[in-house]
Amino acid sequence: METMKKKGRGKATITSQKEEEGTVRKGPWTMEEDFILFNYILNHGEGLWNSVAKASGLKRTGKSCRLRWLNYLRPDVRRGNITAEEQLLIIQLHAKLGNRWSKIAKHLPGRTDNEIKNFWRTKIQRHMKVPPKNMMHQHCSGNSQSSGMTTTDQGSSGKAIDMAESFSPATTTFNVVEQSNENYWNVEDLWPVHLLNGDHHVI
DNA sequence: AAGGGAGGCAACCGCGTAGTA
């Protein structure tokens, strides 16, 4: 079956032959797999992802199932069309929380950490990487306390911090990105409406 | 019209943490 695709895909390390032998399947999810996972969770609920993976018959890891559900299949996931308000909120929260994407996501109902993370990297970080020249000067001249922004934890486990974080949203000339939602689809487009509205409650 | 590069995004990987035996 064709892979559901709208835009890019993950690592395509599909093992077309080995998956027959019960090995773990990787790479993009197919509609069939989505359907199986979706129905399984409708009937059994979230959680116990390893069990989900096994019991549903999917040759996926529990991790993979969880990720797919959270980022894609969940009925309340909103995709695309990040509003100006949301963008502002993301910037403010990022200034406060740093790269705590899941925490930021909690303030944005329907948004996933993955989506916010991608949004930050692709839209916002890019703007920050090309700061105005005078800003660049400011930045390079050692402004460790740059405008009081704390980026609190600096990446929990000492992982690399993007230079972008040193730029204060307040001073960065950041253009709010306008996005059209025309090119996005919701899970409702994929699944029959009656499935979503039918004999289950929103999970 | 074709080719190449950049952008966008789904999905994997590795690590940290919480829960349980």
Add this chain to the structure above:
DNA sequence: CTACTACGCGGTTGCCTCCCT
């Protein structure tokens, strides 16, 4: 207390699409 398991999170990768030349 220790070991093990499952889950959650952040970083990274790689494919597809779009856009520019």
